[in-house]
Amino acid sequence: MKTGLTVVALTIPMVFVLVFGVAASPPPDGTIRAAAVLPAALATTADGEATKYAYVGSSKCKMCHIKQHKSWKKTKMGLAFDTLKPGAVADVKKAHGLDPNKDYTTDETCLKCHTTGLGHEGGYFIPDASDKKAVRKAKKLQGVGCESCHGPGSEYVKLHTELLKTKRKYKIEEMYAAGMVKVDASTCVTCHNEQSPTIAKGDAFDYEAKKNEGTHERIPLKQRE
Ligand code: HEC
Ligand code: HEC
Ligand code: HEC
Ligand code: HEC
DSSP: OOBSSSOSSSSSGGGGGGBTTTOOOOOOTTTTTTOOOOOOOEEOOOSSSEESSOOOOOOOHHHHHHHHHHHHHHSSSTTTTGGTTTTTEEEEHHTTOTTSOOOOOTOOOHHHHHHTTTTTSSSSSOOOOOOOHHHHHHTBBBOHHHHHOOOTTTTHHHHHHHHHOOOOOHHHHHHHHHHHHOOOOHHHEEEEEEETTTTTTTTOOHHHHHSSSSSOOOOOOOSBB
């Protein structure tokens, strides 16, 4: 990885390269390819409100927000899907009455909080194991992804792409109008609540303490007014 602005030839990847002082190549896994067509369902924000926006997966954000992505993918939320695999964190499962040898990766009651946008347009779905394309698509939505907190990205990614090109100033209201969700304590408690088998009744979620640990590295914004 190089630092400093890198200018490359005018190719498709170009738009993804001039990023906050860090150059990134588009992922080799073909992220630019058109998203698979999924069964239509109304997308919702983290708090369950219906929206007209679709989920696109965290890898779409990586090319521009490389530092946030890099730190996020190592967090517990980035790895939340792996927790559902048999044998993973066996002690914690036992302590909470879960079966440490059971495969919970196809259990929808768990997936709704351990994946991104379960059941919504563009969101996580349980893939047919023989359908390689579906398996790849679903993999990008495993864990608590960027859009679990920031909202489904189908429309605001277009706005961000334009902001990257023009470098103009913007107001936060533009982001919300394009489907971004204001992140606050209410975003977190859609999952950090007593429906989780590991959270005891009455356990309060301390937003101020948790928001800077366990989400991702913070990089000051430059274009926001
Ligand atoms: C879509 C559901 C979901 C949302 C929304 C969500 N989380 Fe989480 N969070 C999880 C899950 C699931 C885990 C546990 C992952 C694991 O260990 O497998 C977790 C773990 C964490 C952890 C590490 C464990 C702990 O409790 O210390 C922190 C910190 C955390 N989340 C903070 C936040 C904050 C702050 C927000 C809101 C800005 C938030 N989360 C929003 C599902 C969510
Ligand atoms: C309502 C949302 C929600 C549901 C449903 C949910 N989880 Fe979680 N899970 C969380 C959150 C949030 C955390 C992190 C906070 C904590 O454990 O204190 C978590 C943490 C965990 C952990 C602990 C991980 C660690 O590293 O310590 C395990 C294990 C786990 N979940 C398994 C499951 C399984 C298995 C299911 C389905 C039977 C499930 N969860 C359903 C939200 C949920
Ligand atoms: C668990 C919730 C959560 C997840 C998951 C999450 N973020 Fe964030 N993000 C936040 C919070 C909280 C802030 C700070 C918002 C504030 O203070 O107004 C933030 C801020 C940001 C910012 C503003 C600049 C900065 O660094 O502070 C960017 C850009 C961003 N996130 C991108 C991403 C990307 C890309 C991903 C996925 C790789 C991601 N986020 C995943 C919660 C999350
Ligand atoms: C083509 C590049 C590009 C892509 C792709 C992209 N963004 Fe952005 N994003 C930007 C730029 C540029 C800004 C404005 C940065 C600034 O003000 O310094 C921004 C701003 C943000 C902010 C801060 C909003 C605010 O004002 O508080 C968040 C959060 C964010 N992006 C999340 C995401 C997420 C999540 C994805 C993927 C679904 C994504 N972005 C995809 C370029 C991109």
